[in-house]
Amino acid sequence: MTVSNAAVSFVPASAVLEILDWKQVIESLSRAYSVPHGPMVSPLRTVARNGRIWLRSLTAIPPGARFMGGKLFGMGPKPAINYLIPLFEQETGELRALVDGAFITSFRTASTSAAALDVLAPKEDLVIGMIGSGQEAVAHARAIHAIRRIGELRIFSPTPESRARFAKTFQAETGVTCVAADTPEDAVRPATLVVAAARSRDESPILYGDWLDNCRAVVSVGSTVPEQREIDTSVVARSDLIVCDVLEEVMHETGDMIAAKKAGVSFEQKCVSLNDLLCGKVADRVRSASMPMFKSVGAGIQDIVCAELAYELADKARRLVPLPIEFYRKTI
Template sequence: MTTLRTAAASAVAFDTLATADSAELGLLGSGTQARAHARAVARVRPLRSVRLWSPSPERRARAARDLAAELGIPVVAVDTPREAVTGLPMVAACTLSSTPVLHGDWLTPGCTVVSVGSFEPTRSEVDQETVRRAAAVVVDDPETARDHTGPVVTALRDGLLTPDDLIPLGAAVTGRRQARTGSDDIVLHLSVGIGVQDAAAAWAVIDAARGREHRS
């Protein structure tokens, strides 16, 4: 459930924040969460290809084969995280790294980055250059992000961000806050998950189960 909820929230973020023509994904990670993100993004965008990196050559090669067969698109395992993201319009970071695997100077203008691995104050899978280059920093909930999201905690401490700079994803979805103002903006979404996402996912499961009961 957590995997599906997290990936679904990221898909909403990409669908809301990415440029209209974004159709290629750079994926950092090859585990359950990374695979779920590729599937979820393919539900909201017409993915043409995926580039994938993780530290283990065997795991990234296996994940690339599995996703290519499942999604029916080219999925290429690459040797470095930089290769996985350079020149691409969408990047998903799904690692457990406590130090950056994504560096802001690798990102192309217009890129939308979703990071789900920085869920503790000591975890920062994206570096501060990524935060600095971002025209907008979007989070699940600003109060939660201020206390729990590593890159946000560091950026607030160092004066790179102020609390008012943090845009709630819900506000971006409903249009109450504007994240992307131009096609060259780099937009960063940092997610740690919040309770309302769990509630929504649980309700979706209940609703689907009731639908099956009615059909039977």
């Protein structure tokens, strides 16, 4: 047995924010999901809990990629979250980089939604009804803008200043007409695409099925664990195809779907995986769907694909930070 040291680099959040490009991230995720996945390529998340303290991990080995790795983050009674993504060489198992995942999460979530919408959403100018004005909502607007022309973006969030700021900033950045709506219904009713990217403050639904007469596709990303709610059971009932990034977790571990099941709404037969969607296995069902929904809880493969792209671009831009530490690799 010999022991050798391997250099490890750090990719700071500032570099991630500056170098990642929406189209590149979307294309990378589309490729990753366009090859069949075995059940252990991106296994279900694990969560350790001790009262109000919890630690979550998501791991993945993306097929055909250079790296494998995971995302680790936790929360205590005084919440302040750091996201750590270690990247290991698939060929050797060596630790190659530590990535600050603070912005990886919003890039990968919105870009995964955009990859799904590139198949599900009509190929026309969209009127988007956006519920939310935080980081995830802004990221979704930017990601969708990378794949479709947006005719109008209608934004609601509970804080008037926040939705007005989002509307003003996005319109200045893109030239898209933006409207800060006074109610969520006002934001949604004229929309052909609806994005729910903000959980309610009291965990009651923020989106209802009878608002969706003009809607051609829905995205929901804000209910990822049993205690969280975002969409009403009527939205689940109205959606005739539900694409899930992680089937088991969406169907059985999200508050929205748990509530739908308790209300007697049957949805299991409408659910398909994002992997099957992007592999073309459900093309007939997509063509016949009048209002598909993409429901996301997040998966390790999304984090690792996005983090690998960030590493590659940071390397080219000389933004990698060498770490003054040594990890030892045992060669047997």
